[in-house]
Structure formats: C-alpha cells, structure tokens
Amino acid sequence: MGKIQNQIFSSYQRDPVLYDEIFNNKGEIKDIYSRLFELYGGHSIKEYVHLNDKAKSSFFNQGITFQVYGEKESTEKIFPFDLFPRIIDPNEWDIIERGAIQRSRALNLFLWDIYHEQKIIKQGVVPLDLISSSANYLDQMIGLDPPGKIYNHISGTDIIKHNDGKYYVLEDNIRCPSGVSYVICNRTALKRALFGVFNHYNTHTVTNYAENLLDLLETVKPNGIDIPNVVVLTPGMYNSAFYEHSYLAKTMGVELVEGRDLFVENDFVYMKTTRGPERVDVIYRRVDDAFIDPLEFKPDSALGVPGLFAAYKKGNVTLANAPGTGVADDKAIYTYMPDIIKYYLDEEPILNNVHTYHCSKPDELKYVLENISELVIKPVDEAGGYGISIGNRLSKEQIEKVKAEVKAEPRKYVAQPIMSLSVHPTYIDDSESFEQRHVDLRTFTILGKDKEFVLKGGLTRVALKRGNLIVNSSQGGGSKDTWVLKE
Amino acid sequence: MLARVANNLFWMGRYIERSEHIARYLNVNYFSSLDAPHQLSQSRQFVLRSMLFMVGSPEKDDTKELVESEVLYKIGMDPNDPFSILSNVRYARENANSARDLISTELYEAINKFYHYVNSYDADLFVRSSLHDFTVNVTEMTAVLRGKMRGTLLHDEIYAIIMLGVNIERATQIIRMINAKHQDALMAQGSYGDKFSNSYEWTTLLKCAESYDMMRRFYKKTPNSISTLEFLILNPNCPRSVMNSLNQVCKHVKVLDPSKKYDKTSTSFLVGRVRAEYQYKYIKEIEEDIQGFIEDILSNLVAISEEMENEFFNY
Numbered sequence: 001m002g003k004i005q006n007q008i009f010s011s012y013q014r015d016p017v018l019y020d021e022i023f024n025n026k027g028e029i030k031d032i033y034s035r036l037f038e039l040y041g042g043h044s045i046k047e048y049v050h051l052n053d054k055a056k057s058s059f060f061n062q063g064i065t066f067q068v069y070g071e072k073e074s075t076e077k078i079f080p081f082d083l084f085p086r087i088i089d090p091n092e093w094d095i096i097e098r099g100a101i102q103r104s105r106a107l108n109l110f111l112w113d114i115y116h117e118q119k120i121i122k123q124g125v126v127p128l129d130l131i132s133s134s135a136n137y138l139d140q141m142i143g144l145d146p147p148g149k150i151y152n153h154i155s156g157t158d159i160i161k162h163n164d165g166k167y168y169v170l171e172d173n174i175r176c177p178s179g180v181s182y183v184i185c186n187r188t189a190l191k192r193a194l195f196g197v198f199n200h201y202n203t204h205t206v207t208n209y210a211e212n213l214l215d216l217l218e219t220v221k222p223n224g225i226d227i228p229n230v231v232v233l234t235p236g237m238y239n240s241a242f243y244e245h246s247y248l249a250k251t252m253g254v255e256l257v258e259g260r261d262l263f264v265e266n267d268f269v270y271m272k273t274t275r276g277p278e279r280v281d282v283i284y285r286r287v288d289d290a291f292i293d294p295l296e297f298k299p300d301s302a303l304g305v306p307g308l309f310a311a312y313k314k315g316n317v318t319l320a321n322a323p324g325t326g327v328a329d330d331k332a333i334y335t336y337m338p339d340i341i342k343y344y345l346d347e348e349p350i351l352n353n354v355h356t357y358h359c360s361k362p363d364e365l366k367y368v369l370e371n372i373s374e375l376v377i378k379p380v381d382e383a384g385g386y387g388i389s390i391g392n393r394l395s396k397e398q399i400e401k402v403k404a405e406v407k408a409e410p411r412k413y414v415a416q417p418i419m420s421l422s423v424h425p426t427y428i429d430d431s432e433s434f435e436q437r438h439v440d441l442r443t444f445t446i447l448g449k450d451k452e453f454v455l456k457g458g459l460t461r462v463a464l465k466r467g468n469l470i471v472n473s474s475q476g477g478g479s480k481d482t483w484v485l486k487e
Numbered sequence: 488m489l490a491r492v493a494n495n496l497f498w499m500g501r502y503i504e505r506s507e508h509i510a511r512y513l514n515v516n517y518f519s520s521l522d523a524p525h526q527l528s529q530s531r532q533f534v535l536r537s538m539l540f541m542v543g544s545p546e547k548d549d550t551k552e553l554v555e556s557e558v559l560y561k562i563g564m565d566p567n568d569p570f571s572i573l574s575n576v577r578y579a580r581e582n583a584n585s586a587r588d589l590i591s592t593e594l595y596e597a598i599n600k601f602y603h604y605v606n607s608y609d610a611d612l613f614v615r616s617s618l619h620d621f622t623v624n625v626t627e628m629t630a631v632l633r634g635k636m637r638g639t640l641l642h643d644e645i646y647a648i649i650m651l652g653v654n655i656e657r658a659t660q661i662i663r664m665i666n667a668k669h670q671d672a673l674m675a676q677g678s679y680g681d682k683f684s685n686s687y688e689w690t691t692l693l694k695c696a697e698s699y700d701m702m703r704r705f706y707k708k709t710p711n712s713i714s715t716l717e718f719l720i721l722n723p724n725c726p727r728s729v730m731n732s733l734n735q736v737c738k739h740v741k742v743l744d745p746s747k748k749y750d751k752t753s754t755s756f757l758v759g760r761v762r763a764e765y766q767y768k769y770i771k772e773i774e775e776d777i778q779g780f781i782e783d784i785l786s787n788l789v790a791i792s793e794e795m796e797n798e799f800f801n802y
Contacts, residue, residue, distance in 0.1 A: 063587070063599040237585045250588035261489050272490045274644065274743060274799040 006041040008048055011433045012425060018436060019163040019422040021086060032089050032485070035200045040084065045432060052083055052427060055193045064185050066240045080478030081186055082426050083193055086439065086460045087201070090487040096159060096167060096443060097454045099351030102341060103172060104155045104445045104452070107328050109344040111151040115141045115324065125343050126336050129360070133411055136326030138289065140296060144313060146322045148220035148449035153320035154213070154284075155445045156180075159351065161422040168352045168419060169337070170440065174321060174329045176286045179459040180209055180444050181244035186481040187457070203483040204456035209444065210251035212455075216448030217282050220318050228281035228318075231255045231271065233262075235287050235303045245286050259287070264307030267314045282318040283308075289323045331380040331414050332358065354419055359410040368406065368415040372399055375415040377406065388470065392418060421469055424480070426462050438463045440471050441482065456484040492589065493648050494800035495582040500652025502579035503598075506572050506605075507629035508660035508695075512541050512667075513562060514622035515694045524687055527675045531555060538562055541667040542570045556614040563621065564610040572625060576605040591639040594632070601628045647742035650735060651795065658732035659788050661696055661719060666781045668692035672712070689715040696727045716777070717770040729784065733762040736791065743799060754794040761787045 006012075014023055022033040029037045043051075059065070059078040066077060088096070113120050114131055121128050131137050156177025158170045187206050191198065214230060221228035234245035236258050249256035261271050262280065270277035285292060291301040296309040311317045327333070333340075335356035341349045357364040357375070368375060372391050379387040389402045406413045423436040443458040460480040461471035471477040520534040527533050535553045539546050542562055546553060565571045580602035587595045604624065613621050633653075640646045672686040689710040693699040702710060702718045702725075710718075723730045740755045747753040765784075773780045 060603070061596050061600050062592070063584070063595065237581070242584075246588040255489055256492075256588045257489060258491070261491055272801075274488050274490055274493045274648075 006037060008040055008043060008045050009037075009425070009434055011431075013435065015423075015436060017163075018420065019161060019165060020436065021161070021422050021424040021439070032087050036085070036087065036197060039197050039200065048083070048427065049432060051193045052429075055081060055083060055189045058189055058192060059185070062185075064182075064243055066243075079182060080462075080464060081189055082462060082478055082480045083190060084425055084427060084434070085190060085197075085481040085483050086424055086441075087483045087485060088441075090485055092167070093456070093484045095350060096441075097456075099167070099169070099349070100155070100157045100159075100443045100445045100454050101452050102345065102347065102350050103157060103169065103337065104152060104174075104447050106337070106341040106344050107155070107172060107174060108149075108151050108447060110333075110340050111322070111325060111328050112149060113344075114327065116143065120340070120343055123343075125339050126333075129411075130332055130336075131327060134327045134330060134332075136289070136324065136330060138324035138327075140309065140313075141322070141324035145315075146220075147222055147315065147318045150220050150320075150447050150449065151322040151325050152328070153216065153220065153322075153447055155447070157351075157443045157445065158440055159443060160419060160440045163420040163422070166352055168354050169334075170354060170419070171331070172329045172334065172337075173442075174325045175288065176321070177442070177444070178241045178244055178286075179442055179461075180455065181247040182479055183444070183455065183457050183459050183482070184209065184247070186459075186479055190481040201483060202486040204486060206455060206457040209455050210248060212453040213248070213284070213446055214252040214254070216446045216451055216453060217284060217318075217320055219448035219451055220320065221281055222315055222318055225281050229254075229279060230282040230284065231257045231280050233257055233259070233283050233285040233287055235259075235291070239286075241286065248284070259301075259303045259305050262305040262308070264305060264311050267307070267311045267316050269305070269308060269311050269317045280317065282320065284320045289326060292319070292323065331356075331378055332360070332411075335414060354416045357415045359406055359413040359415065365406070365410050368413075369403055372403060372415075374418060376418050377402055377413055377415050379412055380414055390418060390469065419469075421463075421471075424460070424462065426464070426478070426480070428464070435466065437466070438469055438471065439480070457482050458484075488589070488644055488648070490800050492586045493644075494796075495585045496589070496645060496648045497652040497795070497800070499579050499582035499586070499598075500649040501656040502575045502582065503629055503632055504653045504656035505660060506575040506579065507626050508657075508664070509542055509562065509570075509572050509575070510622040510625035510629075511697065512664060512695050513538060513559070514619065514626075515691060517618060519691045519694065525675060528671070528687055533671070533674075537667055537671050540670060541663055543663070544568075544570060559614045559618060560610060563613055563618075564608070573605055576602050576625075589645050591635070593639040594635040597628075597632055597635045601632065604628065644743055647739040648799075650739045651743075654732040654735040654739070655788060655792055657727065658729045658736075659785070661727055661729055661732070662781055662784055662788070664692060664695050665716065665719060668695070669777055669781070684712045685709065686712070693719070698725055698727050701725065713770055713774060716773060720773065721765065721768060721770060723766075730762075730765055733758070733765065737762050740795075754791065754798050757794050758791055761791065 014020060014027055016025060022030055024030055056078060059081060064078065066079060110120065120126050121131065152174035154177060156173035156179065159167050160170055162168055183206050217230050218228055231254055232245055232249040234242060234256055246256055255271065257271055263270055269280045271280050287303050290298045291303040293304045293306060293309040294301045295306045312319050335358060337353050338349045341347060357368050359365045359368055375391045377389040394402065421438040421440055424439045425434040426437040428435045439460050439462050441458050441460050444455040446453045460482045462478045462480060463469060463471045464476055464478050516534050516537055520529055523529045532553055535555060535558045536546055538558060561568055561571065563572050566573055568574060580598055583590065583595055583598045608621055636649055668688045668691060672683050672688040675686055675688060676683040689712060690699065693702050693710055693715060696719055698719065705718065706714050718725055719727065720729045722728050723734055725731060737758050740758050747755055750756060
C-alpha cells in the first residue's frame, strides 16, 4: 500500500493490485489528473466536507431525489454524488465514441434482420433458439418497418476499464436506458461547488443532449408530417426515473404525457389538451414494451394507450425506442456481439467484449459448474444488478445453491470471468477521506435517420461500498461528473 | 397544455393559497385573542372553535372541552387530515412534481423547499411553543412563491391556470373567514360594550386578511361590520377582496380560450356574469342578509370551478 503526499489525499490507501484511474502503478499521479490533484489539494478536508454538504443540499432542494421503498414509509434520498470528477482523455474517448456508435448501428441492423429475413440465423452466426426462446422477441414486430428504419434510437452502453487498462463493454441497454439527466445534474452541481477547476481543463459540454435528442427524434417522424409533435411518455410521477422524464421534456420543450393523456382514433394518436385533442407524431416512451398498449400486450396495463400499437403498425406514429428491442440487449445476445458487428458491418469490434460462457451449451455449462468460484453468474434477463452472483464471494452452500439454479434453467444464465473494474478516488462520508472505489461508465448514443450522436461525457457510476463491484443506484451506487477533454 | 396537467397546476395554485390563509388565520386569531377586550373573545375555547369552523371541520358538540394541542395539531400538522397545512403543502408539491417540466426551476425549487420546511417541522414544538414561528414562515414562504410565479413563469396559459387557482381559492378563503368571523361576532354580541356592528372580531378579520392597515388608511375610522365587509368584498383595489379576485379570474380565464369570450356556455362568460353582479352591488344589499350572501357567493365560486373542470380539465 503506497501513501500519497497531498493534503486531502494524505490518508489515501492505494491497493497496487487494482487499476487506479488517477495514479499509475508506481503511485505517481497521472499527467491528465495532475493539475486537478493540485487544485483539490489546496483545500483542507474540512473545506471539502463543507462543499460536499452544500452539493448535497443543492440536489435535495432541486428535488433530484429518488424514492426508496421497502421501509415503513417510502423515503426520499438523493443520488449520492462525488465531487472529484473522472477525466477521460481525447484519445481514449475517441475509441469509446466510435465503439459505442459501431455497437448501436450493428444492433440496429441485427434487429431489422431478426424481424425480417433472419439471415444471420440462416447463416448460422447466431443460433435460432436464442431468439425463439427470448421473452423479449415480439412476434407483433415481424415484418414491420419502423420510421427511418431505426429501432434503438437511444442506447446506453455500460463500459468498464479492466486491470489491463483496456475498455470492455459489459452491457448494451437499448430498451429505456436511464441516467442521462444525472450526467447533466452532476456537471451542474460540480460547477456550483468548484467552478474554479473548470478554468484549468478544456472540457466538452454535456448540456447539448436534449437538443440533439429532439433533432434526431424529428428525423424519424412518420411520413407526410412536416414538423412532428414530439412527446415524452412517462409511467408517472411515482416512477423512480420521473425526474429524468420531466427533465428531458422540459429541456426539449415538449409535453410530458402519461398514458391516460393519450388516445387513439382511426389509428392516429392524440393528446387531450385544454383546447381539445392535438395530434402526436413521435413518442419517446419511457414505458416498457409490455405496458404500452393493453390491447396488444399486457391487458391489465394502466400505463399504456389502447390502440397505440395499431397506430404504430400503420406508420402513423413513431415509438422510440421501437417495441421489441429488448431481444437484442439481453445478456445472451451480448456474447455474440463481436460476431454480429463483423456480420453486418464487416468491421472488427472497436470495444472489447467480456468473454462469456453460455450455460445453454452443454460443454460451456460444464466449465461453468466446475469453475464457478472464478466466475460471475448472471441471469440473462434481469436489469438493475439483481440476481448476480460473484463466484469468489460465495460460501460453499451458496455455490451449491447457484449451481442447482443454473442446472435447472441453463438458458437463463450466462457466466463471465470476474472482471476487475478500475478504481477511482472517491470521497467517503464515514471516514471523511478519499478511498478507492470501483467505477464504470455508461455512455449515451442516439441514432437517427442517417445521423448519430454520442454524448461527450457519460455517467460514471461508483460502487460506494468498499470492494463492491455492483454500481447500480438501486444497489447503493453513486456517481461522478465525467469530463471528456477536448484535443 | 395537457388537460390533466392543467388540472394539477390549478390545484397547485389553490393548495398554496389555502395553506397560507389557514396559517394566517391560526396566527391572527390565536394571538389577538390573548388580549381581546371581551371575555368571550378571550376564551381559548372560542378561538379553537373558530379555527375549526374556518377550515371546514366545525366541532358540533357545544359542550365538548377542546384541547388546544389537539386542535393545533389537527389543523397544522396532522398528515391524515386533508385540510391540515401539512396536507395542503404536500398536495401542492405533488401537483408541482407532476408538472415540473412546465414550471420554472426557480418556482419548483421554492415549492420543494417549502415542502421540506413544513414536512420536517417538529410537530411537538409547533403545538407547544412555535405556533408563531411556523405560521409566519408559512405565510412568508407562500409570498416568495407568489413572487416566483409572477417573476419567473412565462405569462401564458400555464401562468393563467395557476393564477385562476390562486384567485378562486383566495376568494373562497376570504369568504370562509368572513363567514367564521361573522359567526364569532354574532356570538360575542350582547356582552358588555360589544355590539355586532362594532365588534372586535372585525378588526381580527381584517388582520386575518392582511388588510387592516390599508383599511384604516382608506376609511380613517375604526372598522365596523359595514366598512369591513365593503372593503373585503367590494373594494377592487384591496388585493384580498373578493372583487379583486374576480377581476383576476376574469382576466386570466380569457387567456385560456380567447375565442370563446362571447360564448354563453363558456367559463369566461360565467365569470363575467358573476363579476358584474358584485361590481354593481351596494353594501346595504349585502348587509340585509349576510348569511345568504355568503352562501350565494360560495356557490358561485363552486359553479365557476365546475365550469372550468368541464371546459378545460375534462380528460
């Protein structure tokens, strides 16, 4: 364990086994962080605690909170935010950005194919049962052409840096990925608290997300519409991501609607306004597939709009993301991503994939069962970090339990080597000092008709519990502002 | 604007306004009773009953001994009582939440702060010793909210909807206060040196409406029943008068649908009609039957609210 000489880092414990984002393996500060390191070092820990408290109350007063359920009464908590930013240099960012676009485009072509000719299956690149057995494959989408031929308008790509210093994609999220509003709030909060540091770095802005989103959504308008009426569809104010829905509607300057505000007549969608019905052309929906239309999917859904899917089928309204994208971000498809990229784009994958073992294949299942203590076992269709077992953290009984579960339903599980997420100094309240914590990065990519955009920044999520590898906010994660530097 | 959201914003305005009037009523009545000139007005039971009457939850049993801390808790802090200040502020914030994409960040943050202030206030402290602190802060925070509404919102239909809520609620609350104080003045009369027409309750009423000083400046004499009612109901320059609220309602409702100004089935027409009636009223006509007048104006306000519901919020 090396010690660092700097006022607020005086007690920083560096574990040399882990890949530290700001210190090299000799314990020296990396060039890109050195100025920031000095600037932060100019504060005493007491000052820093004060700024940290201010930042927290700023989030609380802005109402950027989420509800925590399960206790007696639901309570409001802020999404923990760390004042020490993460910096990504322009060369590394170039790889991430190109990689994220490449994956999004490949996934889009893949979705088109599996809902049309299914060439990739016929040619044996991806096995048929992967799709036919997926709960997220929607028969209703077969043969349907979404406006602009775009399925995954908005993608969230979860990327980590392994201890070999390379970026790996852990997951593609192409249903309703959330978190982008926190990217912007984090930037705002950091600017308010420590505006001086921005003078020393040339950082890309993140506030242009909403304008780009609106631009790209307008490119996929239904035929025959001049200026489309775009809305954001939310499940309602009790949804944990409601702040984000309202933020996006507000910054795009469009209406935020709930299912009950919309109705369908003669296969056109309208919203109920104070001046009567008004036509809706593009819906950025933050409601899951199963709930969007009770006539077509879950019949008891109160969040959806009866007849919405029929209007979509007629081409009278655009849904972003398209229904049925879930089949392609499932963890089993993930493992075929290098092949999918090569197949459609004839390119080598720019971002690495973590090697994955399919429990559905007998020989790989055997390997998984024998080496469970060195693997992470994941259910293929759970979101939010639920149901994940990390092999080297399990007791003997737990290992047997996981084995039994995997054996019972092999299709439901995949396994990957335990990746070591890089660590980043993070201020910890309890010890009032900086400590190493694991981080990942979620990037946001938007695809439009012949246009694409990657937000230059992203959500760096931090696992606040010491040693924890799961960064999801539902599992006690926090986040950092993320700076992408200009060249 | 979405009809559902319009409804929420309308009620956001109403709840904010309502919480303010209740807070002020509690404050003024409680503290003015402490040294009231007359035995009954000084009685704690009398004041507590008046407070319950004003919020719409009168104590029916005349012989029941009310407990001060219970009554204060019920009106100020009880989360299970829909008319408590706490509940009103919660509803206001909930409505603001559902429309936070439409209102300014400044207004939202102020409402959110207001909510956190009320929600985290120590209920024990409130009933024991902090009635003044709490109610004064509530009225000040609502004043900030009014400033944020006027100063940070675009003055379009969203603003108009909120102002409709605020003004309909203001007129309603002023009438409720008049009703409560009218009852109190009736009860207190006949005791030594206290007649209905020059009862101490009229002064209290004016203070409840934050209109005492201006009323004195306007009439230059001690308030009595006629001058107080005239000032609070008919004077269009008094910002808390019913007439002033109706003028505001009239102005804002036209923003919502200017094309329907002359349509006899529109809210706009109904508002104009009600306003014209009070605009050309003599206070003597009202004085002949105060009780009847109060019921009449309350039902007019309800009718306007219902008409708005039909025309704009029907979803």
